[in-house]
Amino acid sequence: MSLTPTEAGPLALPTGNGRGPARNPLGVFSRPRTTTGWRSWVTTVDHKKIGIMYGAAALVFFVIGGIEALLIRVQLATPSGQLLSADLYNQVFTMHGTTMVFLVVMPIGSALMNYLIPLQIGARDVAFPRLNAFGFWVFLAGGLMLNSSWLLGHAPDGGWFNYAPNNGVAFSPHHGIDFWNMGLIMTGLASLTGAINLIVTCLNMRAPGMTLMKMPVFTWMALVTQFLLLFAIPVLTSAQFLLMFDRLFGANFFNVEAGADPLLWEHLFWIFGHPEVYIMILPAFGVVSEIIPVFSRKPLFGYPFMVFSGIAIGFMGWGVWAHHMFASGIGPISVAAFSVSTMFIAVPTGVKVLNWLATMWGGKLRFSTPMLFAIGLVSMFTIGGLSGVTHAVSPSDTQQTDTYYIVAHFHYVLFGGALLGFLGGFYFWWPKAFGYALDDKLGKVNFWVILIGFNMTFGPMHILGLQGMPRRIYTYSDGYGFNFWNFVSTIGAFIIALAVVMFFANIVVSRRRARAAAKVMAADPWDGRSLEWMVPSPTPEHNFDEVPVITQFDDFWHRKYGEDDKGRPVRIAATADVVQTGDATDVHLPSPSYWPLVLAAGLPIVGYGLIYNLWLCLVGGLFVIAAIYGLTLEPASDDEAPHDHGGHGPAGDDTTTGAEAAPEQEAALVD
Amino acid sequence: MTDISAVTAEERAAKEALTTAPSSAMIEDSHGHVTNTGISNEKLAMWVFLGSECLLFGGLISTFMLYKENNEAGGPLPSDLYDIPFTSISSFVLLMSSLTMVLAVAAIGRGDHRKLRTWLLATALLGGIFISGQVYEFQLFVKEGMGFTTNTASSAFYALTGFHGVHVSIGIVMLISAFTLSARGRIPTGSESIEIIGLYWHFVDVVWIVIFTVVYLIK
Numbered sequence: 095m096s097l098t099p100t101e102a103g104p105l106a107l108p109t110g111n112g113r114g115p116a117r118n119p120l121g122v123f124s125r126p127r128t129t130t131g132w133r134s135w136v137t138t139v140d141h142k143k144i145g146i147m148y149g150a151a152a153l154v155f156f157v158i159g160g161i162e163a164l165l166i167r168v169q170l171a172t173p174s175g176q177l178l179s180a181d182l183y184n185q186v187f188t189m190h191g192t193t194m195v196f197l198v199v200m201p202i203g204s205a206l207m208n209y210l211i212p213l214q215i216g217a218r219d220v221a222f223p224r225l226n227a228f229g230f231w232v233f234l235a236g237g238l239m240l241n242s243s244w245l246l247g248h249a250p251d252g253g254w255f256n257y258a259p260n261n262g263v264a265f266s267p268h269h270g271i272d273f274w275n276m277g278l279i280m281t282g283l284a285s286l287t288g289a290i291n292l293i294v295t296c297l298n299m300r301a302p303g304m305t306l307m308k309m310p311v312f313t314w315m316a317l318v319t320q321f322l323l324l325f326a327i328p329v330l331t332s333a334q335f336l337l338m339f340d341r342l343f344g345a346n347f348f349n350v351e352a353g354a355d356p357l358l359w360e361h362l363f364w365i366f367g368h369p370e371v372y373i374m375i376l377p378a379f380g381v382v383s384e385i386i387p388v389f390s391r392k393p394l395f396g397y398p399f400m401v402f403s404g405i406a407i408g409f410m411g412w413g414v415w416a417h418h419m420f421a422s423g424i425g426p427i428s429v430a431a432f433s434v435s436t437m438f439i440a441v442p443t444g445v446k447v448l449n450w451l452a453t454m455w456g457g458k459l460r461f462s463t464p465m466l467f468a469i470g471l472v473s474m475f476t477i478g479g480l481s482g483v484t485h486a487v488s489p490s491d492t493q494q495t496d497t498y499y500i501v502a503h504f505h506y507v508l509f510g511g512a513l514l515g516f517l518g519g520f521y522f523w524w525p526k527a528f529g530y531a532l533d534d535k536l537g538k539v540n541f542w543v544i545l546i547g548f549n550m551t552f553g554p555m556h557i558l559g560l561q562g563m564p565r566r567i568y569t570y571s572d573g574y575g576f577n578f579w580n581f582v583s584t585i586g587a588f589i590i591a592l593a594v595v596m597f598f599a600n601i602v603v604s605r606r607r608a609r610a611a612a613k614v615m616a617a618d619p620w621d622g623r624s625l626e627w628m629v630p631s632p633t634p635e636h637n638f639d640e641v642p643v644i645t646q647f648d649d650f651w652h653r654k655y656g657e658d659d660k661g662r663p664v665r666i667a668a669t670a671d672v673v674q675t676g677d678a679t680d681v682h683l684p685s686p687s688y689w690p691l692v693l694a695a696g697l698p699i700v701g702y703g704l705i706y707n708l709w710l711c712l713v714g715g716l717f718v719i720a721a722i723y724g725l726t727l728e729p730a731s732d733d734e735a736p737h738d739h740g741g742h743g744p745a746g747d748d749t750t751t752g753a754e755a756a757p758e759q760e761a762a763l764v765d
Numbered sequence: 766m767t768d769i770s771a772v773t774a775e776e777r778a779a780k781e782a783l784t785t786a787p788s789s790a791m792i793e794d795s796h797g798h799v800t801n802t803g804i805s806n807e808k809l810a811m812w813v814f815l816g817s818e819c820l821l822f823g824g825l826i827s828t829f830m831l832y833k834e835n836n837e838a839g840g841p842l843p844s845d846l847y848d849i850p851f852t853s854i855s856s857f858v859l860l861m862s863s864l865t866m867v868l869a870v871a872a873i874g875r876g877d878h879r880k881l882r883t884w885l886l887a888t889a890l891l892g893g894i895f896i897s898g899q900v901y902e903f904q905l906f907v908k909e910g911m912g913f914t915t916n917t918a919s920s921a922f923y924a925l926t927g928f929h930g931v932h933v934s935i936g937i938v939m940l941i942s943a944f945t946l947s948a949r950g951r952i953p954t955g956s957e958s959i960e961i962i963g964l965y966w967h968f969v970d971v972v973w974i975v976i977f978t979v980v981y982l983i984k
Contacts, residue, residue, distance in 0.1 A: 352916060
């Protein structure tokens, strides 16, 4: 952060010889200038637009993954289902799991984190805006590449955790798993660059006075999530590289015939995979920790406990991975140790649940849609958490492994936990992002339909699992007693689908109504507590007219309310006097750029090249290298752009501050 | 992206007030940029990235440790073929490149641009010698019958040392890019970019010390 834009950054690249800033360093593109239309979206480096694009892409993938889920449920609705063949069923459940984890839950988390972190800490953007744009585009490229396997012959069919040796060429001779590898290496790269970016943003760019222990809990949980991503993703990436070498170049890492140990994959995958479940749930915990205090009109109960239990989950999440492997023969001592550590990790999670309840206790509760979804998370996640503890008890887990009981458990934590929280977050922050609120009545119906559908779908799976119905089997015979609950579950799945349609309908209806009414959205529609409610809705491009100086936790709330002698909030200032107007004109923002998109477009070329023809890798590689140089040498801000420099000194003195350092850009590509 | 925080005069005053206040969370780094930690965004990003790299190499080193005695598929083990004196020399060359890197960082600190370019080039050259040694070693091993696909130990050996080699090569590309930029006068005195490249370079060296010990020295 420079004090003024006229100051040279640490990586400044003076343009020399008085030729003026290099606008198109490689002579390919001139700097994009548009602020409207599609071009402004593909070249944007604004964290808010990138967050919205993450959300939109995730919702598209959510529909695709949801259709896959419906196919599974139709196939299993009756015994001896005929809709899908065994082979197609393998592809559908693999893609359902992979899509929902990597292309839906993680990017919705990214959407909220990208949009909200800078607003909640009082920053104008993230630390590296163009790296942020690159992260989104490479996520999208990875997601599209993964899904392109449907069109190019055969989708991956090894399950989302893709166990060895089943993931080898001998057992999966099609290219599906190669697409899985390439696509997820790319989304992993997106996660890694995002993690670096957001960690630096949280650590370095907080508003004056905002110490770490004054950060909103959502931002705290996001920070913990980003550290988990930072350390978990490279483990998955290394495993995927090894698998890629095996499948494409004949290496022997998972080739049992050559004496390889298939447990290696399980260990590497779950060392990533267990932190991954916290990567998915912690942002939703953060969302709920923002919603519940606002709709209880009480400060969050036990703020430091919330923060430290989140950090504790982050640490302990690394010591529990082998509880996914109790049935793999890792030996009694390992089993006992991981059993105990798994039970321990329930403690900080329980702290969170109790603190949410204590926040609501004695509060002035308003049951608006976001609050309903938040309470939905607290209750449904608790059910999922309790069934999780039954897996921690290893003798009981041995009975449950690979049954529908496991499927029931992780849908209660991921759907009932993460997804309900995220939907609550959408309803909560929608006015801030788009300038109109989603309809509350429709939202409430939406909530109850999804809650009923969810419990009808996944509740019966507990029973099916305990009756012994195995996962990942494309059909079952009549007479096992599986028929009734499977049918109920399928009806539930279609009720969820109805709820999803209602959510999209709500967007369309609310948007149309808002356009007709042409009303200006209030900056602070929910009587909020954190800084994002201080800026107008929708958020202006520069976020804050003036970066606020923070004196306490929930600073924005305390600008509006004091306390009487019984500790009850007393209004001390009108909201309109406290919020900003958004009309500052002299704010210098990073300029849009084509290079993040170009760089991200080069990587799938390399990926397809590795699968089909190595010459294509050369083309893609040259593309990538050119884009890295383009990105690195391009100044972060375009000084010839027509913006108001009022009060910033002579425009000619604006040095072109160079961008992210070449090092992390180039190095990041290796993994 | 150092200038997105372009700040109005009042904010600047507020920040300055806070930097002098005892409870302040804002510290100026060595370039006068206000960040909460006092470390510039770019340098902090490199540190964070290197943290992530530890886990990447961690996965590969664990894989090698698991497989290093495993030639069930036939062919020689890597440990049958090592030429420890040769690899020791190339390791020494790589370690010396850390010294020249430090000299390059010192040179830019003093504003001695000619020395900067000399030491950047020396570092790149030493890195290049290391890579050549690795290529020579690889082709010798292949001639002696241990290819990438021969057995699990050989796959693990080439994957681990190969990943390290790719990291060194990327470092060389960064050094040469920095050299070229400096020759065109685009790296100003006191620029942090050389130091950040240096962080990466030292990391790659440290990883090699671990790999050399684990792979070559420990039986």
